[in-house]
Amino acid sequence: MPRLTYGDVTYGAVSKCVPQEPSVTITPSRVWTDSRLLYALEEAVETELNRHLKAAREWMPHEYVPWSEGRDFDGVMGGEAWAPEQSKVSGIARTALVVNLLTEDNLPSYHHEIATLFGRDGAWGTWVHRWTAEEGRHGIVMRDYLLTSRAVDPVALERFRMAHMSEGFESDNRHSMLHSVAYVAFQELATRISHRNTGHHSGDAVCDRMLARIATDENLHMVFYRNLLARAFELAPDLTMSAVRDVVTGFRMPGHGIPGFERAAAQMAIGGIYNLRIHHDDVLQPVLRFLKVLDLGGLGAEGLRAQEELGAFMADLDGQATRFDERRAALLARKAAKRD
Template identity: 35%
Template structure:
C-alpha cells in the first residue's frame, strides 16, 4: 500500500493527464454532437394540450397491450427506470472528480442533459401505460436518491472513466434486451427503450474513447485503475431497495447478467488492445495479466450458476406483489 504522500502524487499525476486531454475531450464532444439524435420525451409519449383525439385511442391501446407484458419485462423496466432516475448521483460524481470550468465539466453538463431525458421518457411511458403501482415505485426511487451513491474509488478519476465505459454499455444492453422482449406485445415501450439504448451506445463510445486515450498517455496507472473496476463492477442501482432480487430476475431472463458483462469486458479489452501493451511497469504488467484472465473467470462463474439454478419465486410491491416464477 502506498503512503499518503505517494497516493497524493499519484492523484496529482492523474489530474495532470486529464488536464492535458482538454483538446481531445472537446474534439470527441464535437464528434458526439454529430453522431447524436437529439430527441425529446414528448415526441415519444406526447402530452400536449391540443393533441388530436386519436392519441386518446392510441393510449387506450397501449394500456390494453401493456397488460399482457410479461412480469419479467415489468421488473426490468422498473430497474431501468430507477437506475436512470439516479442521475443526480452521477452528475455529482463527475463534477467532484473532474471539477468545473473545463472540457470535462462541459461534457458533464451536456451528458446530464441528454441522460435526463431517459428517466423522463420512461417515467412518462410507465405512468401513461399504467404499468406499475406507481406509489410503491416512487417510494423506492426516493429511498435510492436519499441513500446516496459513493463508490469506493479512493478519489481515483481514472476509475470513474473506466466505470462509465463499462456501465454505459451495460445500460445499453439492458434497455435493448428489455425492448426486444416487449416487441410484438407493446411496441411503444420498445420504441422508448430503443431511443434510450441508442443514446447509451453513443455515450459508451465517448467514454471508451476517453479511457483509451488515458491508456495511451498513462498506461500503467490506467491498467491498475481499470483492473480494480473490472473486478468489482456492479450496476449503478445497487443501493436500490430490492436490487438483488430485481437483478436476479433480469439475469435469469437473460436481459443482463454475468454473460453480458463478460462480453462487455471482452469488447473493451480488445478495443483498447490491452493484450498488446508492452514496456509496462511491474504494477501495470500485473494489472494487465489479471485483466486478461477476467473473461474466462466470468464465464466459469456463469456456467457454475447456471448448473445449480432452479426455478425461484419473486414478488415486488411495485408489481402488485404478483408471484413471478423464473
C-alpha cells in the same frame, strides 16, 4: 478568455479545469496526478465532445409516449387504481423497467460526482453538463411511458424512488479519476445492453422503440469514455491498466442501492435481461478488445501485474458464466415442463 465551439454550438468564455502547463508528455506513473491527467486529457475530451455532438441526434421524449392511452389514477383525481393486468409489458420487463428508471432517477447524485471530479470548466465541464442533460431525458421519457401506459404500480414506483434517492449515490470507484473514466466506459455499455434487452423482452412495441432510443444515447456515451480511456492508456499505461483491473474485478451497476435490488437482479438474470454471460460477452469483452487491453505491450511491473490479474479474472468469469448458463437452462427447462 477564449470562446470554444463544440459541434455547431458556441459556448461562452471558458477556462481549463486545471492550471495551464507548457506541454504534455508521457510521464512515469509515479508523477501522474489527477490534476495532470485532467489537463493532459482535455484535448481528447474536446475531440470526443465534438464527435459526440455531430453524432447525437435530437429527439423529443414526448414523441415516444402513448399519451392517448393515459387516464386518471385513483387518489385526488378519483380515477382508476392500478392493477397488474393493465400492464402491456411482461413481468420480467416490469421488474427491469423499475430498476432502470430508479437508476436514472439518481442523476443528481451522478452529476455531483462527475462535476466534482472532472470540473465545470473547459471541455470537461461542457461534457458534464451535456451528458447530464441527455441522461435527464431518459428519466423523463421512461416515467411518462410507465405512468401513461400503466406499465408499473405508480405508488410502489414513487415509494422506491423516494427511498433510493434519499440514500443518494456514492461511487465504488473513488480511487482516482482514471477509475471513474474506466467505470463509466463499461457502465454506459452495460446500461445500453440492459435497456435493449428490456425492450426486446417487454412484449410492447412502444416500449421497445422507446428503450432503443435511450440505448442509442448510452452507446454514444460509452464511445466517448472508451475513446478517452484509449488516450489514457497512451499517456499513463500502468495507471490506466491498474484502474481497468480494479473496475472490472469489482464492477457493480449504479443501481445496486435500489431497495430489493438483489432479488430484482436475480430475476433479470434468469429472464435474460442482464446476467454473467451478458456481462462477460457483451459488456466487458467488447471494450477490452477494442482497447487491446490484454495484448498491450510496453508496460512496467505495475501494469504487467494488473494485466495478468485482469486476464485471470476474465477467464474465471467466463467459467462462472458457463456454469450460470447451465443452471439457467436447467431452471427454464423445469419451468417449461411444469407448464406442459
